[in-house]
Amino acid sequence: MGEQVMGSMIEALLFLLMIILALYIAQLRSLFAAAMLFGIFSLISAGMLTLMDAVDVAFTEAAVGAGISTVLFLGALGPTTSEETRPLHHAWSAKLVVIATGLMLAYGTLDMPAYGDPNAPIHMHVAPHYLVESVEEIGIPNVVTSVLASYRGYDTFGETTVVLTAAVGAILLLGGAVARNDGLADHHGLDDHEGLADHDGLADHDGLDEDDGQDEPENKGGGNAA
């Protein structure tokens, strides 16, 4: 019993930290600091998930949220500034929408079963079957892997495709033809973006190994000219 109280106290503390961090990040102007704090936020939520005995999810959260995302955020800071510009006007309507959505979500949780309730619908449907039968049917000790890769193989296939689509989008929009064009920053509009996408393949496959390091001046020149 004491252990349980201890656990929920730690959970409450982590929750509080996450809320404070989220509010702090929201008003932060330094994008570099925000990227770092996002990493810490993910690490705390990984701790939360560990407390909930969802180690697989915690593992993913720590690796993706605290690891890769932080690096990608920092990479994304490269083409921009590390300081957010002040908005010209306060976006009250946006704040209103965010607060209303948050309140609705909070209201929605009132209908949900209590945290950890063994009689919650999610624990009554297929979960007992997985827990009891999976060792017999699949023969793998980690039930999470059995569910993820076998019982729910379709979903995982879909998730893999989503990940693939994300990379295809990023590579088409951002990859490759870089130095030639700062279309995004210079407000050139649609034509430039299409141009970027068109030249991607060429730039990537031909120019990889040859043009190392020599293009910095051209890059600057191109940016200024544009």
Next chain:
Amino acid sequence: MSDGSPMTDKSPAPIKMRVQETIILRIVGKGLVPFILLFALYVQFHGDYGPGGGFQAGVIFAAGLILHALIYGLDELRRAVPQFVVEIGIALGTLIYGAVGLWSMVSGGTFLDYGVLNDHDPSHGQHLGILLVELGVGITVTFVMVGIFYAFAGRSRQ
């Protein structure tokens, strides 16, 4: 925009420069990379027995590669893992996943029903299917992360 200047900017982002200039980070990071990659393989192939699997392993493997890029510069990683390898890898993993599904259909089961992959013992078929599927996920996730990193880091303004 079509002025014939070199097409890609390989100069590393400012943040990378700082890592390269700091000897402690460089030495420690250099020693860590092989262990991170090894740990990723452990997570990949031990996912049946402990926490982990393709998604986590892919991300960790990519983190190792990206750390390499942070230490030695983007060019070095692009030399080790060229863009075309990334693009093939992204598709290859998903293809492996789909191929396992088709294989199980050809073997007389339904799509992604690994039990039929082994004639003698369905659970052996399940083992094989899960191993291959997780491998596909791992390959795709690794190269997706590296590809997105290339896309962002390659754009960095110097």
